[in-house]
Amino acid sequence: MTIDGPGAGRRVVMLVDNGVEGDSRVQKTALSAAGAGWDVVLLGCSPSGEVEHRRLGHADVRLLPMGGPAAGTGGLRARLLARGGPLLRAARWARRPVEYAQVWFWRAVEGDRAWRRLEPGLWNYERAFGAVIDELAPDLIHAHDFRMLGVGARAVARARADGRTVKLVWDAHEFLPGARPRRDNARWLPAHLAYEREYVPYADAVVTVSPALAELLQREHHLAELPAVVLNAPAVTTPPPDSSAAPDLRRLCGLDDATPLLVYSGSATAQRGLDTVVAALPRLAGVHLALVVGDAGTPYLRELLTTAARLGVADRVHPVPYVPHWQVPALLASADAGLIPLHHWPNHEIALITKFFEYSHARLPIVVSDVRTMAATVRATGQGEVFRARDADDLVRAVRAVLADPGRYRAVYEGPDSPLPSWTWESQAQLLDALYHRLLAGRPTKETTPR
Template identity: 60%
Template sequence: MLVDNGVHGDSRVQKAARSAAVAGWDVTLLGRSPDGEPRRWRLGRAEVRLLPMGGPSTGAQARRRRAVAALGGLRRPVELAYTRFWSVAMRERAWRRLEPSLWQYERAYGPVVDALDPDLIHAHDFRMLGVAARAKLRARDQGRSVKLLWDAHEFLPGIKPWRDNVRWLPAHRAHEREYAPYADAVVTVSDELARLLQAEHGLTERPAVVLNAPDLTTPSTTAGPGEAGPSAAAGPGDAGAPGGGPVSLRERCGIGPDVPLLVYSGAAAPQRGLAVLVEALPALPDAHVAFVVNRPDGDYVQGLVRRAAELGVADRLHVGGYVAADEVVPLLAGADVGVIPIEHWPNHEIALITKFFEYSHARLPIVVSDVRTMAETVRRTGQGEVFRAGDPADLVRAVRAVLADPGRHRAAYEAPGLLESWSWPAQAAVLDRVYTALLPDRPAVSLDGGGQA
């Protein structure tokens, strides 16, 4: 299993590796070391290895310098012309000129994948697709059959580029187009994304859907020597309550049980729309807001803290870090409302995101911006209210509606089978069926022994 991150905080990848190993597959999860040092630990029955990443090759750097010199420094209009030229000249292979740093992944992961000699490679998202496809081709050249499962987390054409240059998205789209045909099966996170992927890449079959649903049945990650568990990214003061248990959300905020509490849990970035919550606080004089975020000390979050001080509501905004994966839902359950204020980006419109399911299992009424799929779901189930993205006044209206009758919204979770269908065991069963279809002849395994994947 391959992923382009350090595994820490990536709940989908952790759940997939753990549940596949429980089902009897022999799982090694390869990720990217954040500090250049190799790391290893156990994730349930799965092994996790983080690989050091080198810099761009000398050849790639030299080619880039020559191109920059030839085009006068790649100012934005010239860079656009450069991008268009190579996109036309090399088509799917254009990423080699536009984003040669993608070769870093091949150099870091490729030899390790080959040494593992897998029967199945589960490639998470678009950067790992190329690594997996090239490993499949090398194995074929040596007379071995390797199946490739591509797990598409997002619709690449609708993503916000991770770097502010015109090359990033065309390069990664070309890379994805080159290697998508080598996937033997595709899974993704929503029905809408499955439809888009099938159209984008001419897939003969609609990708199977594996939702980003929480797993409430497993404990925190088992860490190796000297390792903090990859999910355990709690902030200062979150180590535990005096009695030995985890600190509750209201204890983190220093408020009592009767204070209205709104929570946002997840990554903190401008497109996530957190600013609207701060702007709404003056009109919700009794309410407090808790952010449970990946970078509580980051520039974006600290800018929101300063804005809260300007508005005179800093004492009602509480910022903390992530907690262990199995503590997320119990932590969120201490709030009155779960808020998803994300703004209108194509990928935000097409899926139910992880926090949607976490809020649901915490049985929180959800206040969500009017991004299509989540808004439609909330309206259909009655589990919350919808507001216009980026509109503080409309957010205030929606929050007041929920706080006026929380029981009506919480009752939606009593619908037979709803939360069960939104849980990880149901998704793990889908994933195991995909694995088994790809490798139908694998030997039977005992859960106390190794598998063949």
């Protein structure tokens, strides 16, 4: 289906290193671009190992099987750790000197090309995506996050060698030097840093998620211009046409309207600080906690629930499954406060994360740890309270303050000075649309080629 509009007939291929489901930024980007008239094909990774086709609004979504030697190793590693964890961990530490030597040697020999030796599994993304991108012959490639940067850059280089001009937008979701390695070895971070450095020069434009991250990226990669900031704000006026109403959070937790309810929405990992919240619950009499998480069966969440049982508060902790991204603010709205208890980590300090804006559009007071950017925003707006990260006593103080006078914090969202109108995906999507047009200015539109 082709839509008449400013971008009609111009193909945008978006790349992401996940299965699309659950990645609200990627979904919103594809939905809004396709809605604006761009011919959008979103390529992601198939969880089933087979090619999958689906529609996302007017966008065409294709999930591609990864294959390769690195595919499927995560589950095996988890099973091995479960069976022989202590022994494997001792072996892992014994390998560290060898891994550091590998990093030093290949960086000395290959420079930024060293990732080919240190993390060869990155080639699996090229094998899965490369030929499909070439066949689609895009006018513009929108590469989400660092793994897709190289895939997009190589596709651009091949197109130019064939006499076609393709523009590349790199959407940097995080500051890689400050990221927690996703594999427990000494090679992962230096390999991916080298990979990112090699391919950044191919990007015609860089966009990212916060002003602080934009400044870091410009300094780290010596970018000629400051990356455009496209906030991870929720879509509030344009849900998909087949969307349904959000469930009621209190009903899911089995609670009445009078019961104090805190909510955390997002990934459940140790650095997100949920252990601090559980530790605070015994001192918050009658207060319940809803955990809107993707998988209630993860080891970390099971450990949290075990701790809650030991502290005598298990009946006040309620895991709740994810809902589609357009339903999240409505789901959260019946809570009394939204929690962001992050630990101090470089990427946490510079982020305005998705849940911050989702809580805001749910009109919730926000209780956030003293990570720099979000704490400063909350203090400036008055929409919540800040507590010391990992300090359960200070979290208790902040929660009590919010529950004692919720109207004071909710008032920030009303009236002419409300920050909410600019904290919408609709306003952010206009920035992306303008960027696409700037990059493709002077390029004639064309008939959409069959897919």
